Amino acid sequence: MISDGFGLASESMARAFVQQQSDSFPPEWASILDNLLVGTTRTRSSSTLVTDSAAGATAFSCAQKSFNGAIGVSRDRKPCATVLEAAKHSGYLTGLVSTARITHATPAAFAAHVVDRDMEELIAQQVIAYNASLVGGRGPTVDLMFGGGRCYFTPMNAGPQLGAESSCRSDQLDLWRFAQQAHGYTAISTRKQFDALAATPLSHKLPVLGLFANGHMAYEIDRKPTEEPSLTEMTIAALNMLHTAATGKNGTLGNAPGFFIMIEGARIDMAGHDNDPATHLRDIIEYWSAVAAVRAFVDANPDTLLISTSDHETGGLTLGIDPEYAWYPHVLGPVKQSADAICAQLRSLVKQPDQLRDSVTTQVLPLVLGIANATSYEVGRIVDAVAQGTKACKHAVGHVVSDRARVGWTTGGHTGVDVGLYAYGAESAGIRGSLENTQVGQLLATFLGVNTTALSPLLAHQTIEQEGFRRNKLLV
Numbered sequence: 024m025i026s027d028g029f030g031l032a033s034e035s036m037a038r039a040f041v042q043q044q045s046d047s048f049p050p051e052w053a054s055i056l057d058n059l060l061v062g063t064t065r066t067r068s069s070s071t072l073v074t075d076s077a078a079g080a081t082a083f084s085c086a087q088k089s090f091n092g093a094i095g096v097s098r099d100r101k102p103c104a105t106v107l108e109a110a111k112h113s114g115y116l117t118g119l120v121s122t123a124r125i126t127h128a129t130p131a132a133f134a135a136h137v138v139d140r141d142m143e144e145l146i147a148q149q150v151i152a153y154n155a156s157l158v159g160g161r162g163p164t165v166d167l168m169f170g171g172g173r174c175y176f177t178p179m180n181a182g183p184q185l186g187a188e189s190s191c192r193s194d195q196l197d198l199w200r201f202a203q204q205a206h207g208y209t210a211i212s213t214r215k216q217f218d219a220l221a222a223t224p225l226s227h228k229l230p231v232l233g234l235f236a237n238g239h240m241a242y243e244i245d246r247k248p249t250e251e252p253s254l255t256e257m258t259i260a261a262l263n264m265l266h267t268a269a270t271g272k273n274g275t276l277g278n279a280p281g282f283f284i285m286i287e288g289a290r291i292d293m294a295g296h297d298n299d300p301a302t303h304l305r306d307i308i309e310y311w312s313a314v315a316a317v318r319a320f321v322d323a324n325p326d327t328l329l330i331s332t333s334d335h336e337t338g339g340l341t342l343g344i345d346p347e348y349a350w351y352p353h354v355l356g357p358v359k360q361s362a363d364a365i366c367a368q369l370r371s372l373v374k375q376p377d378q379l380r381d382s383v384t385t386q387v388l389p390l391v392l393g394i395a396n397a398t399s400y401e402v403g404r405i406v407d408a409v410a411q412g413t414k415a416c417k418h419a420v421g422h423v424v425s426d427r428a429r430v431g432w433t434t435g436g437h438t439g440v441d442v443g444l445y446a447y448g449a450e451s452a453g454i455r456g457s458l459e460n461t462q463v464g465q466l467l468a469t470f471l472g473v474n475t476t477a478l479s480p481l482l483a484h485q486t487i488e489q490e491g492f493r494r495n496k497l498l499v
Contacts, residue, residue, distance in 0.1 A: 024285075024286045024287075024288075024310075024313070024314060024317065024329065024330065024331040024332075025080065025083070025129055025285065025286070025287045025288070025331075025332065025333065025334060026287075026288045026291055026307070026310050026331065026332070026333045027076060027123075027129055027287055027288060027289045027290075027291055027292035027333065027334055027335075027337075028076075028291050028292025028293070028294075028295040028296070028333065028334075028335065028336065028337030028338070028437070029288070029291045029292070029307065029310070029333045029336070029337075029442065029443075030333065030336030030337075030340060030438070030440060030442050030443075031063075031336075031440075031441075031442065031443050032336075032340045032341060032342060033291070033295075033303065033307055033336070033340055034054065034056060034057070034307075034443060035342060036300070036303075036304060036307075036340065036342055036352070036430070037054065037304055037307040037308055037311070038052070038053075038054050038057065039342070039350075039352045040304055040352040040355060040356070041054070041308070043352050043353055044356075054311055055311050055314050055315045055318065056311060056314060056331065056443065056445050059314070059318075059329075059331065059445035059446060059447045060443060060444070060445055061444055061445060061446045061451070061454050061455050061456075062444040062454070062455055062456045062457055062458060063441040063442065063443060063444055063456075063457050063458070064332045064333065064441060064442050064443070064444045064457075064458055064459075064460055064463060065441050065457065065458065065459050065460060066079060066333075066334065066335045066336075066439060066440070066441065066442060066460055067088075067439065067460075068082070068088060068089065068090060068091050069088040069089050069090050069098040070090035070091050070098075071091060072439045073335070073436075073437050073438065073439040074091060074334065074335050074437065074439075074460075075091040075092060075128070075140070075335075075437065076127075076128035076129050076140075076292065076334050076335070077091065077092050077093055077094050077128040077129075077131075077132060077140040078090060078091045078092070078093050079129075079334025079335050079460060080094075080128055080129040080130075080131075080132035080133065080334055081093050081094065081095055081096070081103070081132045082334075082459075082460035082461045082463070082464055083106075083132070083133075083332075083334070083460060083463050083464045083467070084105035084106055084107065084132045084133045084285075084464060085097070085103035085104065085105055085106075085132075085464060085475060086106070086461050086462075086464030086465045086467075086468060086475060087103050087461060087464075088461055089103075092138070092139050092140050092141075093138065093140075094128065094131050094132050094135055094136065094137045094138075094139075094140050094142075094146065095131070095132050095133075095134075095135055095136040095137070096136055096137070096138055096487055100138055100487070101479075101483075102136035102479065102482035102483070102485045102487060103136075103475065103479050103482075104475040104476070104478035104479040104481070104482060105132070105133050105134065105475060106133070106283065106464060106467045106468050106471065106473065106475060107119075107133040107134055107164065107165070107283055107285065108133075108134070108164055108475075108478065109468065109471070109473035109474060109475045109478050110282075110283040110471050110473055111164050111165075111166075111283075112473070112478055113280070113471070113472070113473050114278070114279055114280055115269075115279055115280055115281055115282055115283050115471065116166045116167075116229065116265050116268055116269050116279050116281075116282040116283075117134075117164065117165050117166050117167070117282065117283050117284070118165065118166060118167035118168070118169075118261050118265050118282065118283070118284035118285070119133060119134060119150075119165055119167070119168045119169070119170070119284070119285050120167075120168075120169045120170060120254070120257050120258055120261050120284065120285070120286045120287065121169075121170040121171075121286075121287040121289050122170065122171070122239065122240040122254050122287065122288060122289045122290050122306075123170060123171060123172070123239050123240070123287065123289030123290065123293075124143065124170065124171045124172025124174075124175065124238060124239055125147075125150065125168050125169075125170040125171065125172045125234060126143040126146040126147050126150065126172050126175045127140075127143075127172065127239070127289065128140045129285075129287045129289060129334065130150075130168075130170065130285065130287060131143075131146045131150070133285050134149065134150045134164055134165050135149040135150055136149065136482060136485050136487050137149075137487050137488065137489065138487050138488055139488075139489075139492065141492070142488070142489035142492050143172075143175050143191065144175060144191070144192050144193065144194070144196075144489055145486070145488075145489040145492075146175070147172075147175040147176055147192075147198055148196070148198065149485075150163075150164075150165055150168065151163055151165075151176075151198055151201065151202045151206065151208070151232070152164060152206060153196070153198060153201060154486075162206060163202075163206045163208070163230055165230070166229040166230045166231070166265070166268070166282075167229055167230065167231045167233075167261055167264060167265060167284075168231070168232050168233065168234070169231075169233045169234075169235075169252075169257040169260070169261055170233075170234060170235070170240065170257075171234060171235060171236035171237070171238055171239045171240040172234055172236070172237075172238065172239075173199070173212060173234040173236065173237050174189055174190055174191035174192070174237045174238060175191045175192060175198070176197075176198040176199040176202070176234065177189075177190040177191075177192065177197070177198075177199060178190060178192060178194070178195045178196055178197045179192045179193060179194060179195055180195070181197075189237060191238075193491070199232075202230075202232050206230060207230065208230045208231060208232040209227060209228075209230070209231045209232070210231075210232045210233075210234075211231070211232070211233045211234075212233070212234055212235060213235070214235070214248075214249060214250050214251060214252060216233075217233060217235065217252050217256075217257075217260070220233070220260065220264075221252075221256065221259070221260035221263070224260065224263040224264045224267050225267055225272055227264060228268070229264065229265075229268050231264065233257075235250075235251045235252060236251060239289070239290065239293070240290070242290050242293075242294065242302050242305065242306060242361045242363065242364075243290070243302075243305040243306045243308075243309040244301065244302050244305040244306075244358070244359070244360060244361050245302075245360055245361050245363075245364050253309060253312075254286075254288055254309050254310065254312070254313045255309065255312040255313045255315075255316050258286050258313045258316050258317060259316050261284060261286070262284070262316070262317070262320050265282040265284060266282070266320075266324070268282075269281055269282050281326075281327075281471075283467075283471060286313060286317070288306060288307075288309065288310035288313065290302075290306045291303060291306045291307055291310060291337075292337045293363075294306060294361065295336075295337030295338035295340065296337055296338065296435055296436070297361075297362050297363060297417040297418065297421050297435075298338055298417075298418050298421035298422060298425060298432040298435060299361055299362040299363070299417065299420070299421040299424075300340075300355055300421065300424055300425050300428060300430050301355040301358035301361075301424060302358075302361040302362065302363070303338075303340075304355055314329075314331055314445075317329050318447055321447055321448040321449075325448065325449060326449050327448050327449060328446070328447075328448045328449045328450055328451060328470050329445075329446065329447045329448050329451070330444075330445070330446050330451075330454070330463065330466065330467065331443075331444075331445040331446070332442060332443065332444045332445065332460075332463055333442035333443065334442075334460070335437045335438070335439075335442065336437065336438045336440050336442055337436070337437050337438070338432045338433070338434060338435070338438075339431075339432055339433025339434045339438045340430065340431070340432060341430070341431040341432075341433070342429075342430060342431075343429055343431070344426075344429050344430070344431040347429055349429055350428060350429040350430060351427070351428050351429055352428065354393075354424065354427045354428035355424065355428055356393070357392070357393020358391070358392055358393055358424060359390075359391050359392075359393075360391050362416070362417040362418075362420035362421045363417060365387055365391060365392075365416075365420050366409070366413055366416035366417050366420060367413075368382075369382065369383065369387070369405070369409045369416060370409060370413060370416065372409070373409055373410055376406075379406055379409060380402065380406050383402055383405050383406055384397070384402050387405065387420075388401065388402065388405075388423075392420070392423065392424055394423070394424075394427065401423050404419050404422075404423060405419045405420055405423060407419075408420075414435070418435065441457065444458060444463070449470070450470055454466060
């Protein structure tokens with residue numbers, strides 16, 4: 024389990040928020056993660072002391088250091104077999120769950136091999152084995168995928184019959200249809216379809232491709248339960264399906280030695296980039312819920328190992344800023360929307376300054392952020408930022424809330440600090456101390472009894488560069 028962008032200060036923030044909600048949570052109360060803490064993970068990549076998610080996830084998946092932006096490739100730009108691929112090659116079932124696009128850096132690093140994380144068109148082809156299995160032979164490497172990112176599986180200029188809001192592809196490849204026709208994926212995209220699948224895991228055979236948003240899935244604070252499943256719901260459904268398939272309870276042969284799954288709380292990181300404390304908080308609490316669900320599965324299946332850590336910390340979050348020795352978690356409670364959602368609405372008013380100011384004054388601050396006594400400075404800070412662009416707007420909204428809560432941020436990017444390492448279940452007693460991120464990858468491979476190094480030569484043929492690709496984004 025990977026809590027993207029989640030540092031130890033974030034854990035402190037979420038714990039304190041829960042504790043101040045009720046007297047039933049005394050100072051000694053511990054979260055689900057607190058109870059599983061065994062050490063810390065160091066996060067540097069091969070190219071810098073401050074990693075990005077791609078290099079961070081590649082350290083976990085390949086047990087190798089690589090450069091920022093690298094997806095399943097070594098520092099010398101050669102494909103490295105991942106623990107997921109090695110597990111599949113050894114007969115295990117495999118799964119990926121994320122609240123980001125399934126082609127985004129963290130899930131991609133377990134099932135794809137490209138030299139730049141933004142080559143998501145090629146990543147989408149690789150995760151469903153458009154040409155061939157990445158570990159040799161035919162067939163998909165990933166048996167189950169839940170997350171977002173339908174746009175990278177939808178052909179350019181797709182017709183409405185595909186139900187596509189838009190395509191992120193620059194070609195006419197219909198990977199959604201290919202996955203179903205070539206590899207027999209059950210492809211689902213709606214909440215109704217997910218509920219039907221989750222309710223009857225015994226009757227559904229793998230592989231399954233469930234993409235519930237065109238881009239990233241919604242922040243937990245914005246999520247509409249009738250439209251998208253939560254991270255916890257996807258986690259429980261994935262565990263049930265993989266377990267029943269591995270044990271043969273759904274009509275399969277049931278001869279798999281088990282399964283490997285990577286579950287990512289992706290949007291913790293993105294809220295950190297926005298310096299949006301309330302949104303960051305809600306996704307952390309949802310991640311806690313997913314961890315609790317996995318722990319319950321481990322209790323019922325004690326031959327299972329749960330490891331949870333982060334690829335890096337995001338935002339440089341700190342609790343308490345000058346001049347007070349205090350911070351106020353209750354400020355985060357009334358916030359009803361993410362800064363991302365708020366700014367999407369405000370940006371539509373950028374050419375109507377009077378209406379924009381009125382909206383910020385009478386709607387956003389008192390009704391959405393829960394600030395009834397906003398100052399003219401706070402109003403002006405948000406209004407002025409709207410004209411400067413979406414990023415400036417999101418930071419302004421986040422900082423207005425943060426200042427009131429006395430929460431500080433040092434950056435809109437990542438930091439190089441160590442992050443928490445959590446473990447539970449089979450063989451977890453031996454996991455202790457300060458580990459390099461590559462050592463976490465080695466632990467996964469050792470527990471499963473697989474060898475990623477021996478498998479890497481099978482990937483020598485793999486295309487690792489997307490034709491016509493031009494980088495146009497910053498690393499996140």
